[in-house]
Amino acid sequence: xxxxxxxxxxxxxxxxxxxxxxxxxxxxxxxxxxxxxxxxxxxxxxxxxxxxxxxxxxxxxxxxxxxxxxxxxxxxxxxxxxxxxxxxxxxxxxxxxx
Amino acid sequence: xxxxxxxxxxxxxxxxxxxxxxxxxxxxxxxxxxxxxxxxxxxxxxxxxxxxxxxxxxxxxxxxxxxxxxxxxxxxxxxxxxxxxxxxxxxxxxxxxxxxxxxxxxxxxxxxxxxxxxxxxxxxxxxxxxxxxxxxxxxxxxxxxxxxxxxxxx
Numbered sequence: 001x002x003x004x005x006x007x008x009x010x011x012x013x014x015x016x017x018x019x020x021x022x023x024x025x026x027x028x029x030x031x032x033x034x035x036x037x038x039x040x041x042x043x044x045x046x047x048x049x050x051x052x053x054x055x056x057x058x059x060x061x062x063x064x065x066x067x068x069x070x071x072x073x074x075x076x077x078x079x080x081x082x083x084x085x086x087x088x089x090x091x092x093x094x095x096x097x098x
Numbered sequence: 099x100x101x102x103x104x105x106x107x108x109x110x111x112x113x114x115x116x117x118x119x120x121x122x123x124x125x126x127x128x129x130x131x132x133x134x135x136x137x138x139x140x141x142x143x144x145x146x147x148x149x150x151x152x153x154x155x156x157x158x159x160x161x162x163x164x165x166x167x168x169x170x171x172x173x174x175x176x177x178x179x180x181x182x183x184x185x186x187x188x189x190x191x192x193x194x195x196x197x198x199x200x201x202x203x204x205x206x207x208x209x210x211x212x213x214x215x216x217x218x219x220x221x222x223x224x225x226x227x228x229x230x231x232x233x234x235x236x237x238x239x240x241x242x243x244x245x246x247x248x249x250x251x252x
Contacts, residue, residue: 016214019165020155023192050159050192051225057218059211 004073009084016059021088026050034070099215100250108133109179110239126202140172158191167203176205176212
């Protein structure tokens with residue numbers, strides 16, 4: 001199993017990590033085989049679990065650490081990083097890998 | 099933040115009869131109005147705002163749970179109600195299953211932090227299968243309120 005280098009991302013949306021971003025993250029994360037986790041401070045969330053993600057309760061400007069372990073860890077983190085950078089806006093969302 | 103900080107006990111619905119999303123949301127919004135948590139004059143607008151939010155993506159987030167919500171100037175603080183459906187509501191959920199537990203939230207537009215903390219508090223408890231199981235078995239709004247108080251202490 002390979003681990004990818006963790007990546008820092010910033011929550012850009014005005015309303016923080018609310019339900020729409022959480023469901024997009026979970027959907028994207030579930031399309032990969034790797035285990036993917038998101039860390040903020042002392043809280044850790046399984047990126048594939050929308051309840052975990054919503055439980056992070058992060059607002060605008062928060063910096064999160066993305067971690068992935070598995071065969072497609074690198075690709076998974078690429079996709080999630082892009083999702084965060086797009087601000088979760090529909091017109092700028094990247095295509096999610098199959 | 100505790101569930102009992104924002105759930106309105108008089109608005110809890112323990113035997114939701116609605117089987118479809120709009121009817122369920124309408125019942126919960128009406129319940130909040132009847133409990134005095136939202137003005138009667140804002141009921142239609144709040145219902146419309148919640149349905150519009152549903153168009154962005156269903157708040158049926160899986161596990162038989164839905165968290166319909168909106169921001170509206172008709173409230174000065176975050177308010178919410180809980181509805182339990184024994185038969186299940188078709189909510190076009192992310193996992194394709196009917197929902198049996200619904201938390202509906204209305205928050206003031208100028209306090210996005212309250213909205214986020216409310217969703218965080220609810221998710222933290224709803225991810226526990228034991229909480230969902232007991233919630234679905236409640237038979238009175240008093241039982242629901244006591245359960246919320248109990249998990250707030252954890």
